[in-house]
Amino acid sequence: MTTRLFGEPVRRREDARLVAGNGRYLDDLGADALAVAFVRSPHAHARITGVDVDDAIDVEGLVAIYTWEDLPEGVREPLPLLIPHPALTHGRTAYCLAKDVVRHVGEPIVMVVAADRYVAEDVCERIRVSYEFLKPVVGLENAVEGPNLVHDDVPGNIGAHMVQEVAHRDGRATRDVIAAAPHTLEFRLDIERSACMPMEGKGVYARWDADDRSLRVYSSTQTSTSVRMAIAAKLGLPLPKVEVIAPDVGGGFGVKIVHPWPEEILVPWAARLLGREVKWTEDRREHFVSSAHERAQVQHVKVGFDDEGRVLGLDVEILHDHGAYTPYGIIVPIITSTQLLGPYKIGSYRVEFFSVYTNTVQVTPYRGAGRPQGVFCMERTMDKIAQYLGKDRTDVRAVNFIQPDEFPYDQQMIFQDGRPLIYDSGDYPESLRKLKDLIGWDDFPAMQAEAAAEGRRIGIGVGCYVEGTGVGPYEGGHVQVTSDGRVHVSTGLTSQGQGHETVFAQIAATELGVPIEKVSVVTGDTRRFGYAVGTFASRAAVMSGNAIALACRKVKEKALRIAADALEADPADLEITDGMVHVVGAPSASIPLATVAVLSNPLRYAFDEEAKRATQFATGGGMDRPPVAEGQEPGLEGKDYYSPVRSTFASGMHAAIVETDPDTAEIKILRYAVVHDCGKMINPMLVEGQIHGGVAQGVGGALYEKMVYDEYGQLLNASFMDFLMPYVTEIPRIETDHLETPSPLNPLGIKGAGEAGVIPVSAVVAGAVEDAEKIVIDRMPISPSDLYALRDSSRTSGAVSLLRNTQ
Amino acid sequence: MHDVTLIVNGVPRHARVPARRLLSDFLRHDLGLTGTHVGCEHGVCGACTVLLDGRPVRACLTFAVSVSGQEVTTVEGLARDGELSPVQRAFAECHGLQCGFCTPGFLTTVTAFLRENPAPADDEAIEAVAGNLCRCTGYQNIVKSVHRAAELMAEEGP
Ligand code: FES
Ligand code: FES
Numbered sequence: 001m002t003t004r005l006f007g008e009p010v011r012r013r014e015d016a017r018l019v020a021g022n023g024r025y026l027d028d029l030g031a032d033a034l035a036v037a038f039v040r041s042p043h044a045h046a047r048i049t050g051v052d053v054d055d056a057i058d059v060e061g062l063v064a065i066y067t068w069e070d071l072p073e074g075v076r077e078p079l080p081l082l083i084p085h086p087a088l089t090h091g092r093t094a095y096c097l098a099k100d101v102v103r104h105v106g107e108p109i110v111m112v113v114a115a116d117r118y119v120a121e122d123v124c125e126r127i128r129v130s131y132e133f134l135k136p137v138v139g140l141e142n143a144v145e146g147p148n149l150v151h152d153d154v155p156g157n158i159g160a161h162m163v164q165e166v167a168h169r170d171g172r173a174t175r176d177v178i179a180a181a182p183h184t185l186e187f188r189l190d191i192e193r194s195a196c197m198p199m200e201g202k203g204v205y206a207r208w209d210a211d212d213r214s215l216r217v218y219s220s221t222q223t224s225t226s227v228r229m230a231i232a233a234k235l236g237l238p239l240p241k242v243e244v245i246a247p248d249v250g251g252g253f254g255v256k257i258v259h260p261w262p263e264e265i266l267v268p269w270a271a272r273l274l275g276r277e278v279k280w281t282e283d284r285r286e287h288f289v290s291s292a293h294e295r296a297q298v299q300h301v302k303v304g305f306d307d308e309g310r311v312l313g314l315d316v317e318i319l320h321d322h323g324a325y326t327p328y329g330i331i332v333p334i335i336t337s338t339q340l341l342g343p344y345k346i347g348s349y350r351v352e353f354f355s356v357y358t359n360t361v362q363v364t365p366y367r368g369a370g371r372p373q374g375v376f377c378m379e380r381t382m383d384k385i386a387q388y389l390g391k392d393r394t395d396v397r398a399v400n401f402i403q404p405d406e407f408p409y410d411q412q413m414i415f416q417d418g419r420p421l422i423y424d425s426g427d428y429p430e431s432l433r434k435l436k437d438l439i440g441w442d443d444f445p446a447m448q449a450e451a452a453a454e455g456r457r458i459g460i461g462v463g464c465y466v467e468g469t470g471v472g473p474y475e476g477g478h479v480q481v482t483s484d485g486r487v488h489v490s491t492g493l494t495s496q497g498q499g500h501e502t503v504f505a506q507i508a509a510t511e512l513g514v515p516i517e518k519v520s521v522v523t524g525d526t527r528r529f530g531y532a533v534g535t536f537a538s539r540a541a542v543m544s545g546n547a548i549a550l551a552c553r554k555v556k557e558k559a560l561r562i563a564a565d566a567l568e569a570d571p572a573d574l575e576i577t578d579g580m581v582h583v584v585g586a587p588s589a590s591i592p593l594a595t596v597a598v599l600s601n602p603l604r605y606a607f608d609e610e611a612k613r614a615t616q617f618a619t620g621g622g623m624d625r626p627p628v629a630e631g632q633e634p635g636l637e638g639k640d641y642y643s644p645v646r647s648t649f650a651s652g653m654h655a656a657i658v659e660t661d662p663d664t665a666e667i668k669i670l671r672y673a674v675v676h677d678c679g680k681m682i683n684p685m686l687v688e689g690q691i692h693g694g695v696a697q698g699v700g701g702a703l704y705e706k707m708v709y710d711e712y713g714q715l716l717n718a719s720f721m722d723f724l725m726p727y728v729t730e731i732p733r734i735e736t737d738h739l740e741t742p743s744p745l746n747p748l749g750i751k752g753a754g755e756a757g758v759i760p761v762s763a764v765v766a767g768a769v770e771d772a773e774k775i776v777i778d779r780m781p782i783s784p785s786d787l788y789a790l791r792d793s794s795r796t797s798g799a800v801s802l803l804r805n806t807q
Numbered sequence: 808m809h810d811v812t813l814i815v816n817g818v819p820r821h822a823r824v825p826a827r828r829l830l831s832d833f834l835r836h837d838l839g840l841t842g843t844h845v846g847c848e849h850g851v852c853g854a855c856t857v858l859l860d861g862r863p864v865r866a867c868l869t870f871a872v873s874v875s876g877q878e879v880t881t882v883e884g885l886a887r888d889g890e891l892s893p894v895q896r897a898f899a900e901c902h903g904l905q906c907g908f909c910t911p912g913f914l915t916t917v918t919a920f921l922r923e924n925p926a927p928a929d930d931e932a933i934e935a936v937a938g939n940l941c942r943c944t945g946y947q948n949i950v951k952s953v954h955r956a957a958e959l960m961a962e963e964g965p
Contacts, residue, residue, distance in 0.1 A: 015899035018907030019891060019914060021842020021882035028841035116836070118827065199846040199854060199908040199942050250844070250908025251942050284847045497906025497943050689902050692945030720851035720940065728946040729937045757945075 006510040006748075009685035012502045013516075014495075023248040026203035026220040026281060033205055033277035034063055036267060037120035039110035039127050040290060041102035044138070044359040044713020045150070046131035048100060051110060056126035061115035064274065065123065066266075068097040074234045075269050079260065083329035087162035088355070090154040091326045094362075096262040101134070103150055103324035104361050105713055106289025111266055113278060136359040136713040140298050140319045143356045150324060150357035159322060160330045160355040164337060166412045167348055168313070174350035177313035181304025185384050190779035191373050191762070192706035193296040193321070196366045197725060198496070200250020201282030202291060204263045206271035214241040217268050220249050222257040223534030224524045225492045230260035231268050242268075246524030252496035253697070254365040255292050257536040258328055288718035293707055294332060294366035296321040297373045301381060309385045309396035311346050316377060318353035323362035330355045331416055332363060332370040335468075338413050338421050340374030343428040343466050343651055344400040345409075359713040365536065367697060368758045371467060376780060379463045379763035383770065393462055393767070394432060394441060401428040416537075417471040419646040425741045426651045428464070431675045434737050435462070439655040439673040448771075457662055458670065459772025462655045463760030468647040469678070469752025470542025470743075476531055477548030479508060479555050480637035483601075483610045485579055485594030487512060487519045489551075491544040492532020494524030498690070498754065503541060503682045504548050507748070511552035512559075513576030514593060531641075538650070538752025541682060546642035546746045554638030559596045562636075566591055566599060593636075600636040602627035648743040650751035652676040654695070654760045656732075658768040665788040667703060667769060669732040677739040679751035687753045688736055694757015695734050700726045701758070702765035703781050811875045815840065816884025826872050830864075831855045833871035834881060842882040842911050846940065853939030856912040857881050863919045882911035885918060893959035894918050894952075903952030905943035912939050917953055926957055 017023055051067050068076060079093045098109045110127055114120035135148040143150075143157040150157055168177045178184055205218040215237060221227050221244075228244035231237070249256065263280050271278040282291070302315040320333040330353075337351040382400070386393040402409045404427045411421040436442065444460045451458045480488045489508045495501070505519040512519075522528045523544075524535075533543070556576065563581040564571040567589055575584045582590035598604060598614035606612045628634055657671040674691055681687045704724035708716040717723045742749030762780040769787065770777045775794050779786075811828075812821045815838060822837040831848075834840045834857070846854035848867050855866040858880035885892040894917050897903065904910040913936060920927070920935040927935065932953040941949060 011899065012902065014907070015904060016891070018904060018910055019882075019895040019898050020886055021840070021911055023907050024841070025844070025908065027835070027845070031836065031839060118825070197942055199852065199906070199940065200844070249906065250846075251906040253942070284849065497904075497908075499905070685902050689905060689944060689948065692947045693905060693943045694945070696945030697942070719849055720847045721849060725940055725942065727937050727940060728933050728950065731946050734945060734947055 005506040005516055006682055007680065008506070008683065010502055010506055010516065010683055012499050013505060014499065014501045025200055025248045025250050026205060026218060029218055029247060030205040030277050030279045033279035034113050034115065035117040035120050036278060036280035037112050037117060037124050038108040039112070039124045039129060040286070041098065041105055041107045041109055043102060043131055043133065044105050044136035045134040046102050047134060048098060048102065048109060048129060049132050050130040052128040055128070056123045059119060059123050059126065061119035062123050063115070064113040064270065065127070066097065066111040067109065068095060068099045071096060074236055075265055079262065079327055080230070081329060082327055083331055085160070085329050088160040088326060088330050090159045091329065092151050092154065092159070093327045094262070094325045096266050104359050105715060106286070106361060108262055108290065113270055113274065138358055138360065138709050138711055138713050140296065140321050140356055140358070143358050144319065144354065150359055154357060157357040158354050159326050159357055163350070163352045164413055165350040172348065174313045174315050174348040177348045178302055178304035178315055181312045182306050183388065184302065184304045185388060186302045187384065187778060189299040189301065189377055189380060191295050191297050191376060192781060193293045194366065194701045194705040195293040195707065196253035196255040198251025198253055198255065201284065201287040202256060202261060202263065203281040204267040205279040206268040207277045208272040208275060210275055215268055215272060217242070217244045218247050219244060219264055220256060221246050221259060222252045222494050222496060222536055223259055223532070224494055224526055225530060225532040226534060227259045227264050228526045231265065234260070234265050235269055235272065244526050246494040249494065249496040252535065253367040254369060254536060256496065257534055258292060258364045284720065285718050288723070289361060289715055291361065292364040293323065293361050294363050295373060295701065297336065299377050301377060303381050303385065305385050307389065308399050309389050309391055310399050311344065313348045314346050314381070315350045316340065318351070320353050320355045321358055321363060322355050323358060323360045325362045327362065328364040332365055335370035335416050336374040338415050339371045339466065339468065340378050341411055342375060342378045343402055343426065343464050344378070345402050360709055367694065367755050369537065369755065371465060371755070371759045372698070372701065372762055375463060375465045375760045376763045376766070379760065380766060380778070383767050394436060397464060398429065398432060404429065415468055415647060417647055422646060423466060423649040424743050424745050426466070426649065426677060427739060427741050428651065431651065431653045431677060431739055434739065435653045435655055435673060435675040438675065438735055438737050439657065439671065441655065444657070455662065456659060457772045458657060458659045459768045459770065460655065460657050461764040461767025461771060462653065463763035463767065464653045465759045466649050466651045467538065467756055467759060469538035469650050470644060470648045471537045471539055472644050473533065474641050474643040475533060475543035475547045476529060476639060476641040477544060477551040478529055478637065478639045479548065479551040480635065481555060481559070481593055481597045483594055483598045483608060485518055485592060485597070485610070487514055489519060489548055490522040490525070490528035491548060492529040493535045493540050493544050496535065498540060499683070499686045500540060503686060504544065506682055507545050507548050508552050511549050512556055514579045518579060538754040538756070542648060542746060542750055542752050543642055545682060545750060546748050547640055549748055550640035550642055551638045554640055555636060558600065558638065559593060559636060562596050562599050563591050597636040601634040603634065642746065644745055648679065648745045648751045650678045650753065650756060652756050654764045656764045656768045658765065658772055660769060660772045660787065665784040665791065667782065667784060667787065669699065669765070671735065672732045673735045674757070675737045675739060676756055677741055678753040678756065679743045680740055680749040681738065682750060684738070690753045691736055691757040692734050694755060695761060696726055696731045698758040698761025699731055701781060702762040703783070704730065706781055809872045811871045813875065814878040816880060824871055826870065828871045829867055830869040830871045830874060831866035834866060840881050840883055844908055844911055846909065851940070852909070853916065854909050854912040856915045856939070858915050858919055861919065863916050880915065882914050885914060892918065893963060894921065894956040897952045897956035897959055901948045901952040901955050903944065903948045909939060909941040913941070913949060917956060921957055921960060925960060927953065
């Protein structure tokens with residue numbers, strides 16, 4: 001088939017407009033809209049005792065000032081808790097505008113609408129809010145041990161507590177297995193906070209059409225369909241009167257899947273109330289203090305293993321910091337708990353987590369969504385076992401791998417989608433082999449010795465992960481062929497730079513047998529597709545990709561049926577190539593798909609050439625049959641949904657070689673290698689791009705990024721000047737290799753790829769630094785000063801810094 | 808209020824704005840040229856980079872009134888007669904962008920850089936984009952795009 005595009009590195013169709021400066025991001029819209037700014041809490045924990053606007057009301061250009069008291073029913077209730085869970089016994093969410101108490105720096109208190117953002121900020125400066133200070137809770141251990149509470153009615157600041165246990169085959173409990181194991185180790189791990197930090201912050205723009213009594217909202221969101229439902233419900237509008245569109249979105253990485261953000265309710269509400277277009281564009285400081293963070297956990301680990309390094313029992317206790325509110329439930333620690341197992345058969349496993357309130361920005365999924373922490377735990381464990389037994393780190397991993405003939409492999413846990421954690425396919429030994437080849441694992445000891453002889457310290461690290469991708473419940477696709485031969489594809493989920501316009505067009509072009517130039521794709525526009533879940537959890541390609549393929553198959557079936565009538569052939573003998581339906585092996589007996597589209601509609605006003613041409617074909621039925629036969633519809637279009645029984649599991653392995661400076665403790669990544677398996681690749685160029693971006697964020701999390709809160713709950717580094725995201729100079733060249741074990745779960749055999757790159761990086765870098773320095777690395781990120789201090793303390797303690805087998 | 812006139816992408820453009828109006832806001836909101844993006848408003852990310860008399864500056868750190876009378880090139884002005892410039896084409900060809908939000912800043916920066924150094928070595932190419940943040944691409948293909956743009960320019964001549 002000449003039109004086969006699936007699997008090809010097709011160039012992106014979104015780029016022509018983006019490189020020309022013709023993208024349309026949120027703040028590029030609504031040139032005449034009023035602007036919104038917020039008075040946000042400067043305190044981490046305080047009771048609001050008064051809001052004084054006297055100085056503010058005379059500012060020229062001011063349109064409105066709102067506090068919680070001004071909000072109507074629906075808007076004044078707490079925001080929804082999106083994903084409840086029985087273990088989340090004390091879920092709490094914020095209000096759109098704070099009511100009585102603020103619980104983190106940055107919480108919105110007053111909304112100001114004005115002629116432009118400059119004026120709106122002038123007004124904010126003149127509004128005086130008075131506070132009664134409450135004791136802030138900062139730091140995980142302070143939260144669970146200290147006397148102060150984030151929410152009065154949440155004892156011990158514990159929002160959720162959950163235990164999952166997979167007992168040993170012989171029925172013994174994990175702790176008993178560990179107690180009886182030949183070897184045991186026990187240690188603590190710490191992971192700091194980071195955040196998604198898309199280059200474009202959030203933003204909302206709303207316009208109310210008074211004549212039509214309808215609302216159109218644009219939001220820089222990862223889920224326009226759900227934002228729409230939230231707005232309709234909160235504002236009491238009929239759903240068909242609300243449309244939400246995600247325009248070009250400048251990155252998401254998780255933070256924009258949370259919904260509705262307060263601003264997504266407040267801005268449309270104000271637009272309707274004022275009868276004016278209203279827009280809010282988040283600035284960078286706002287994004288730091290009022291969006292969401294992730295990652296922070298403390299883990300206590302106990303492991304029992306045999307002489308080969310086989311894990312017999314693993315017992316992990318996690319303290320997870322979820323910040324001041326839990327709008328997204330406890331999905332992050334659940335993912336940590338379940339994905340921690342990685343590619344391994346763990347003899348018995350017990351995991352317990354406490355999800356804890358602190359007076360800091362709320363925690364919701366950031367690319368990887370709890371997996372980097374789980375992988376850090378598992379991979380540090382593997383390294384420690386290898387170190388203890390004096391074995392090669394990859395050998396210890398290999399003895400624990402699930403083998404290729406053991407799929408589907410049931411980990412006997414419940415995954416984030418509420419479904420069994422069953423891995424569908426993979427080949428971990430082969431991945432490891434490829435990775436060792438790529439990085440030159442076996443040659444490294446010689447290289448390390450050579451470097452040591454020159455006074456240089458280099459080390460190598462490795463990390464493996466399995467990632468559940470393509471979580472349900474569903475996505476849909478709609479495909480329409482119009483009489484000009486164009487193919488219009490739409491799906492409800494959104495795009496933030498993944499290249500969906502390209503990959504979905506590749507799928508449609510391949511399925512329908514049309515040139516890709518004929519295909520256009522719309523995502524995230526509720527006017528085109530109303531039912532969707534959203535873009536997160538590496539699910540877009542799997543979910544919408546398959547839904548679009550299924551919709552195309554419906555369209556194709558109909559096209560072949562109509563064409564068969566016209567060509568007096570059997571549909572089974574027809575094929576579509578380059579937009580022509582023809583008899584297989586007899587290209588002259590053919591009819592353009594465009595003509596088929598005309599024939600599919602009994603109403604044939606000859607608006608265009610194609611319709612005129614169609615008159616030469618007689619179609620169906622005699623005078624005794626209705627023009628649209630029973631069970632048929634006019635038009636050449638189709639819609640279908642893809643709803644998987646459970647997630648599909650991608651996997652990968654990374655390795656890095658780092659060098660540490662003996663004097664300054666600077667850490668440099670010399671090489672970074674990735675072997676990645678996301679099943680069949682729709683577009684290898686875009687898959688690699690996703691991996692590159694993920695690894696870069698992983699490097700940020702391993703070496704540079706952390707949210708520094710002081711004891712008062714002030715975020716000390718809320719700017720790009722102080723929160724250190726990697727520039728090009730911090731990212732090594734990333735070497736990649738692929739493995740394609742197709743997923744048996746979906747028609748296209750694909751698995752998700754969006755998050756993969758970021759997941760194991762902290763674990764890999766920790767292992768490499770440890771190998772270079774021979775000092776235990778148990779917390780991430782690690783800065784040069786951290787390493788310097790670690791060197792000092794390991795010297796002064798006089799301890800042999802690494803664990804050794806003393807038996 | 809001040810009268811500000813700039814030659815933007817070769818065309819004189821005028822607006823009456825307060826002294827505090829940033830060049831980034833002036834371009835985006837007063838002139839409607841929204842291709843220039845704002846990622847941090849404090850001079851760190853480089854998304855807002857435009858060429859002022861041919862040299863890259865951060866529009867978010869520049870008051871429009873302070874550059875009145877000067878020439879500004881924005882991303883919208885890189886294409887010639889409707890054809891994308893070599894730098895723009897190279898980014899598209901090498902997958903040098905994902906969400907595209909940082910891209911205008913990279914394109915303007917690289918355009919100015921390659922004028923001065925038409926055949927950069929790898930470390931020079933890296934250095935050239937070392938002041939711009941991108942959260943999507945991991946920079947691999949951005950560096951590739953710089954080299955590819957240099958190639959295209961060499962092939963096509965001035
Ligand atoms: S917006 Fe100007 S440097 Fe970031
Ligand atoms: S492409 Fe998204 S920030 Fe660079």
